[in-house]
Structure formats: structure tokens, C-alpha cells
Amino acid sequence: MKINNITYDSPLNETKIQTNSNDPIKESKVVVLQPIGYPFICNLVETPKIEVFDKELFELYAKEQWEGFTAKEGSFLFDQKLLPDYAFKVIKAHPDESKITKNTSILLIEFQETEELKKIETNVKINDVIGQEQAKIKCKIIMKYLQDPDHFKDWAPRNVLFYGTPGTGKTMLAKSLSNELKVPLYLIKATTLIGDHVGDGARQIHDLFELASKTSPSVIFIDEIDAIGLDRKYQSLRGDVSEVVNALLTEMDGIQQNYGVVTIGATNNPALLDYAIRSRFEEEIEFKLPNEKEREEMIQNHIKSMPLEVKVSWKKLAYLSKGMSGRDIKEKLLKTALHKAISDDRSIVERKDFEYALKNQDKEKNEPKGMFV
Known part of the structure; x- marks a missing residue:
């Protein structure tokens, strides 16, 4: 039986994964599960909602039936005791494709968008991020901390705020930080922390930080943090997220002493943040729009990877992209110009394609940017 290219020994009642590797399987440090129900039996079976009130008891229950099994992100484990054939999806395994033992921490998490917990793979390095020198310096400090958390102790860089115009590299830099150190990065949008029921968001916050702590050293990146942390004077826009804010403040205050965990928040406008949240960040780092020299470098790098030849000066493009x-x-x-050339069945991206892209950009901003001369 195959599910998502994972092969199982037998339908539903056996969950050991077949692997072709001869390498010894590592021990799972932590496994995060999401209750799925009965997606592979039939639609007539009612899916019961799983609620765990005692995490330690669930962990003992899980280890009893799955000890010795291989946990691979995206695979499934099936219950054979209280709810036979009930499926749990492995959202996170650290390290991935590792064996569950009596020492493994097993967590049950119900994020609204569990894809945010998937392993983020990127080849981007800090030096690949053009500009933003102040932010890169801070990230080097964070890297040194994550390499040896015990050495920093109370002097650790723990909560940092990235702010600035959208598209200036906030998320990209966080991904590069994770890639450089090969540590888990938990990238989540703040909007997904607002649950349908009271307490959902707070539970998700605590679960997120618990997971990050168990897999430390690690980085939590909360994008669009203003979605839950708006200033109280914007209460009508903020909605009922007080329990989410309180949970976040508790974790950022470090009451649980989350050594080896760095929290990075990102927002386009820090002035909208509630003071209680904003004051928890030890440092605020602005991401600025690229200057002409930085735009030249960006355009040069992008043009090298474009599938069609570009017959326009990159210096001219840098000037016009102010x-x-x-x-x-x-x-x-660049992409709009490329697509225009492709739609016209041409093998070269020409000046008229960039004029078309700039005209579209001018319409969006409702202001003239200037044309080629």
C-alpha cells in the first residue's frame, strides 16, 4: 500500500516504513503528530475529534504502540488500541526518518495550517541576501548563540523584530539563518494562530514554543505579527485575540527558560504593535528598500538565471527600478517582462517588454516612473 509515495507493509494495521537505506536509523528526539482520522477507509466513518488533556499520558500511550517505528515527515502512524486504524500524520520528526524510542518526545499539535511546520529547505545563505547589513550582523550574533546556547545564558539574543517594506528580505534572511546552521526553523504566519474557539490560539502558541524548545537550538519566525499584536487603540480591528497575546508574552518573557530558542517577529509597520509586545523585543531592525547599487546586483543575479536572453542594460533597469x-x-x-516576451513568441527579452512591465507598475502605484530614453 502506498500513501504519498510511502510504502507500508500491509493495509492500515501495520505502519512500519520500508526504507532502502543501509545507514543506521537515528533515534527520534521529537515527533509531532496531527490527528487525521480515517481518510483511507471510507467517508462513512465518523471522525472523532482528538483532545489531549494530559500530554504525558498521551506520550506514554503513543510510545507503547509505536516504539521501534520509523518516523518520517509526511508519513502516517495508525492507532491500534482505543481507535483502531485512526491515522496520525507525522508533521515533524527531528531528526527526519528516525526511530521512535522510549526517550522520544511525542507531541500532538493541531495548527490550522500545519504546512507551516514542514521542514523548510533552502540553499540561501546570509551572504546571498543583498543589502540589509545591520540585520545580517544581528543574525551572525544569533548564529554564535545557537552554536553554543549555554555560553550565553541570560545574555542570549532571544527576541528580535524585523520590520520594513514588504519584499525587502525579512523572511529570506530568516531562512538563510536556518540553512547556515542546519537548525529547525518554525515559520508561521500570525493569522494562523487565531483559532475558531477560545483558547485555540493560546494552545498553539504554547505548543509551538514547546516544540521549538524540544528541538533546540531552533528559530521561531512569526510573520505578520501585527495580526495578533495590534495596539489596543485598534481594538475593533484586532478582534478577540487577548489570550493569544498573553500566551505570546508569557513565552517571550522566558518564564520557561527556552534556552536555544530565538524568536524573530516580522511586521511591515512596528508603530501598529501593542507596546506590551513591542517592548519584549530587545532589538528592532529595519529592512530598507535597496539602493541603486544593490538593485544592480539583484538584477544581475536574476538575469543570469532567466530562461531567455535579456537585451537591456542592467544598469538602466537598476535606475528605472528606484x-x-x-x-x-x-x-x-523582470518576470512580467519575461512573460511578455514569451507570450509574443520571442526568444529575447527586449526594451519594449520592460516598458510594458514598468507601465503596469505605474498603474499599480498610480504614478509615472519614467520610461527608457
């Missing part, structure tokens, strides 16, 4: 973020340069200037 006021654009790095993301806008790639998505709204």
Missing part, C-alpha cells in the same frame, strides 16, 4: 523592493524587481519587473 523605489522597488527586491521582490518587486523580480516579480513585477
Whole structure:
């Protein structure tokens, strides 16, 4: 039986994964499960909701039936005791494809968008991020801390706020930090922490930090943090997220002493944040729009990987892209011009293609940017 390219020994009642590797399987440090129900039996079977009130008891129950099994991200474990054939998806295994033992921590988490917990793979390095020198310096300090958390102790860089115009590299830099150190990165949008029921968001916050602590050293990156941390004067926009805010404040205060965990928040406008949250960040780092020299470097790098030849001076493009973020340069200037050339069945990206892209950009901003001369 195959599910998502994972092969199982027999249908549903056996969950050991077949592996072709001859390498010894490592011991699982932590395994995160999401209750799925009965997706592979039939739609007529009612899926009971799993609620765990005693995490230690669930962990003992899980180890009793799955000790010795291999946990691989994206695979499934099936209950054979209280709820026969009930499926649990492995959202996170640290390290991935490792064996569950009596020492493994097993967590049950129900994030609204569990894809946020999937392993983020990227080849981006800190030096690949053009500009943002102040932020890169801070990230080097964070790297030194994560390499030896015990050495820093109370002097650790724990909560940092990235802010600035969208598309200037906040998320990209966080990904590069994780890639450089080969540590888990938990990237989550704040909007997914707002649950349908009272207490959902707070539980998700505590579960997230518990997971990060168990897999430390690790990085938590909370994007669009203003979605839950708006200033109280914007109460009508903020909604009922007080329990989420209180949970986040508790974790950021370090009451549980989450050594080896760095929390990075990201927002486009820090002035909108509630003071209680903003004051928890030891440092605020602004991400600025690229200057002309930085735009030149960005455009040069992107043009090298474009599938069609570009017959326009990258210096001219850098000049005309003033006021654009790095993301806008790639998505709204270069990509739009490329797609225009492809749609016209041409093998070269020409000046008229970039004029078309700039005209579209001018319409969005409702202001003239200038044309080629």
C-alpha cells in the first residue's frame, strides 16, 4: 500500500516504513503528530475529534504502540488500541526518518495550517541576501548563540523584530539563518494562530514554543505579527485575540527558560504593535528598500538565471527600478517582462517588454516612473 509515495507493509494495521537505506536509523528526539482520522477507509466513518488533556499520558500511550517505528515527515502512524486504524500524520520528526524510542518526545499539535511546520529547505545563505547589513550582523550574533546556547545564558539574543517594506528580505534572511546552521526553523504566519474557539490560539502558541524548545537550538519566525499584536487603540480591528497575546508574552518573557530558542517577529509597520509586545523585543531592525547599487546586483543575479536572453542594460533597469523592493524587481519587473516576451513568441527579452512591465507598475502605484530614453 502506498500513501504519498510511502510504502507500508500491509493495509492500515501495520505502519512500519520500508526504507532502502543501509545507514543506521537515528533515534527520534521529537515527533509531532496531527490527528487525521480515517481518510483511507471510507467517508462513512465518523471522525472523532482528538483532545489531549494530559500530554504525558498521551506520550506514554503513543510510545507503547509505536516504539521501534520509523518516523518520517509526511508519513502516517495508525492507532491500534482505543481507535483502531485512526491515522496520525507525522508533521515533524527531528531528526527526519528516525526511530521512535522510549526517550522520544511525542507531541500532538493541531495548527490550522500545519504546512507551516514542514521542514523548510533552502540553499540561501546570509551572504546571498543583498543589502540589509545591520540585520545580517544581528543574525551572525544569533548564529554564535545557537552554536553554543549555554555560553550565553541570560545574555542570549532571544527576541528580535524585523520590520520594513514588504519584499525587502525579512523572511529570506530568516531562512538563510536556518540553512547556515542546519537548525529547525518554525515559520508561521500570525493569522494562523487565531483559532475558531477560545483558547485555540493560546494552545498553539504554547505548543509551538514547546516544540521549538524540544528541538533546540531552533528559530521561531512569526510573520505578520501585527495580526495578533495590534495596539489596543485598534481594538475593533484586532478582534478577540487577548489570550493569544498573553500566551505570546508569557513565552517571550522566558518564564520557561527556552534556552536555544530565538524568536524573530516580522511586521511591515512596528508603530501598529501593542507596546506590551513591542517592548519584549530587545532589538528592532529595519529592512530598507535597496539602493541603486544593490538593485544592480539583484538584477544581475536574476538575469543570469532567466530562461531567455535579456537585451537591456542592467544598469538602466537598476535606475528605472528606484523605489522597488527586491521582490518587486523580480516579480513585477523582470518576470512580467519575461512573460511578455514569451507570450509574443520571442526568444529575447527586449526594451519594449520592460516598458510594458514598468507601465503596469505605474498603474499599480498610480504614478509615472519614467520610461527608457
